[in-house]
Amino acid sequence: MIHENSETPSTASDVPTAGERQESAVLDVQDLSFSYSGRPILESVSFELKAGECAVLLGPNGAGKSTLFSLITRLYDHRQGTIHVGGHDLRRESVQAHAQMGVVFQQPTLDQDLTVAQNLAYHGALHGMTPGEARRRAAQQLTRLDMQDSLRLRVRHLSGGQRRRVEIARGLLHEPRLLLLDEPTVGLDITSRRTLVEHVHRLSREQGVAVLWATHLIDEVYPEDRVIVLDHGQICADGSVADVMVQTRSESIGDAFNRLTDGEVS
Numbered sequence: 001m002i003h004e005n006s007e008t009p010s011t012a013s014d015v016p017t018a019g020e021r022q023e024s025a026v027l028d029v030q031d032l033s034f035s036y037s038g039r040p041i042l043e044s045v046s047f048e049l050k051a052g053e054c055a056v057l058l059g060p061n062g063a064g065k066s067t068l069f070s071l072i073t074r075l076y077d078h079r080q081g082t083i084h085v086g087g088h089d090l091r092r093e094s095v096q097a098h099a100q101m102g103v104v105f106q107q108p109t110l111d112q113d114l115t116v117a118q119n120l121a122y123h124g125a126l127h128g129m130t131p132g133e134a135r136r137r138a139a140q141q142l143t144r145l146d147m148q149d150s151l152r153l154r155v156r157h158l159s160g161g162q163r164r165r166v167e168i169a170r171g172l173l174h175e176p177r178l179l180l181l182d183e184p185t186v187g188l189d190i191t192s193r194r195t196l197v198e199h200v201h202r203l204s205r206e207q208g209v210a211v212l213w214a215t216h217l218i219d220e221v222y223p224e225d226r227v228i229v230l231d232h233g234q235i236c237a238d239g240s241v242a243d244v245m246v247q248t249r250s251e252s253i254g255d256a257f258n259r260l261t262d263g264e265v266s
């Protein structure tokens with residue numbers, strides 16, 4: 001197992017307490033395990049994400065990426081391990097924890113018969129925003145995603161890539177500190193994929209949002225990204241692209257993943 005340990009604390013007093021760690025990490029997952037009907041799917045998964053960090057959760061089909069997302073979004077309840085979002089324990093302070101996260105699920109969830117503005121207004125209302133505030137934030141987020149002209153369009157008239165961008169704008173409307181994207185480029189053509197990957201990296205840099213992007217596609221990894229490799233429910237590498245390449249003695253990040261996952265990653 002490869003783990004990046006760039007700053008090793010020199011004395012016991014430098015070691016952050018659990019409270020301090022949760023304070024500084026936007027997402028803090030510790031020792032998380034999960035089984036479906038007794039079959040282990042995730043085993044002792046631990047990692048932290050800080051503000052402005054863009055981490056690609058990379059793993060072959062069936063590695064457990066969606067299951068991990070389901071636990072972080074609390075679609076499923078975890079019994080083993082802990083998850084903190086913005087310092088809030090997901091089980092004990094789920095409302096506060098959820099307020100800190102925006103999610104783009106693998107399956108599109110916009111109402112196709114409504115306009116972009118109506119979809120975003122609905123989401124704003126769910127988060128307690130006034131209509132005016134929701135409109136202001138929608139315009140701001142859509143502009144950042146080059147979608148400012150789409151407000152009055154019905155979702156069914158948008159392309160797949162445009163819909164994904166609207167979903168990202170919706171995910172960011174309540175100004176979360178964490179954005180989770182579960183294979184958001186599935187079904188998109190190469191140009192739309194590239195645009196989406198570009199946008200998300202820029203959002204993370206400019207807005208300081210911590211991003212966890214699940215994919216099994218190597219070309220969605222940027223050289224400056226952190227990569228967390230999940231295979232058979234376990235983290236088998238966690239570090240910068242360069243570190244993972246060095247540690248696996250690989251010529252490219254694609255080679256590194258193929259070595260780590262027995263050639264299962266495309």
Ligand SMILES: Nc1ncnc2c1ncn2[C@@H]1O[C@H](COP(=O)(O)OP(=O)(O)OP(=O)(O)O)[C@@H](O)[C@H]1O
Pocket residue numbers: 036041059060061062063064065066067068216
């Ligand atoms: N509801 C469920 N009940 C039982 N087993 C499940 C359920 N959902 C997923 N699994 C199994 O859990 C394992 C992990 O699946 P998961 O969907 O989390 O992987 P993934 O990495 O997201 O894969 P993909 O890239 O194909 O979406 C797989 O073996 C899958 O068959």
